[in-house]
Ligand code: ASP
């Protein structure tokens with residue numbers, strides 16, 4: 001068996017936890033498996049590096065950010081290898097570049113272009129455990145890149161695909177994927193299985209279990225993986241292609257994303273090409289837009305509309321700069337930024353064949369006296385933007401309405 005095991009930052013938070021990770025890896029190896037370990041930075045390290053850079057300047061150079069952020073994972077590969085060696089397990093650490101991970105040139109959000117895991121295979125054949133730095137790669141010109149926040153998950157899934165691994169385990173500090181974040185919703189339950197699409201919606205919507213790009217990648221290449229805890233031996237949640245019986249459940253989970261910010265452009269001229277102009281500029285700055293809401297205009301003589309959209313909170317400053325730069329070309333009245341929002345979503349493939357789901361969600365929020373700011377839906381998801389100070393209460397109410405057992 002070839003197993004890829006990924007450990008997140010909380011599983012590596014101190015030498016004692018790293019020793020526990022090493023002991024687990026050693027156990028699998030003793031059973032005769034070849035093991036590739038992918039690690040994140042220690043918890044808090046990446047955030048701290050970003051914070052330090054931002055103390056120097058609000059918009060640090062992105063190439064240098066990658067050089068900086070890649071150090072977090074470089075620390076943990078070495079410590080994990082040292083921990084394994086101290087248990088008499090032959091182990092060797094590799095940076096993303098050394099492991100053959102080649103990316104495009106988009107610093108801080110690079111995409112994997114290809115993986116040539118020749119060195120990984122060679123080291124496995126020598127009987128070594130191979131520890132690979134998550135979250136990083138290099139361009140074909142040899143520049144260090146990172147894969148976006150949470151990118152170690154992507155490293156693990158992509159390596160599992162490239163190595164044709166028999167098993168891919170994503171170890172984290174929770175027992176699996178839950179119907180909601182148990183820290184916010186005490187009644188949340190662990191799911192035995194979930195489809196890629198549901199997981200994608202939940203990850204993308206802020207259930208911080210996994211980076212969504214990694215789930216997309218797994219879906220595309222059919223990598224079945226398990227999300228499980230590094231703190232115990234409980235079975236986790238299997239993530240795989242949708243099966244018939246999965247449709248029997250209307251709502252698989254509820255998620256809350258507090259990492260979005262809203263920009264509202266007031267008095268935007270209502271004529272062809274304006275939205276294209278605005279979102280082209282945002283896209284050119286490599287900013288992902290999530291929800292977009294535009295109203296009908298009410299003034300026939302000088303048609304103008306309000307346009308709201310959400311971006312990832314860390315991109316807000318960049319996005320407001322882009323929008324301010326469009327003021328004379330587009331001719332809107334003003335742009336307002338709001339960071340105090342939460343996005344609450346319900347997700348389930350069963351929603352496709354079940355009417356009344358949106359009505360039930362809105363009714364639940366109404367009963368709790370919570371105002372809805374924006375709404376968006378897809379085939380298997382309904383999301384609302386609301387005041388962040390009411391968001392957790394809203395989440396509990398909605399979970400209770402859809403997922404309460406008995
Ligand atoms: N250390 C990186 C981050 O915090 C990558 C990861 O943890 O997956 O985003």
Ligand code: MG
Nearest residue numbers: 008009040150
């Ligand atoms: Mg992570």
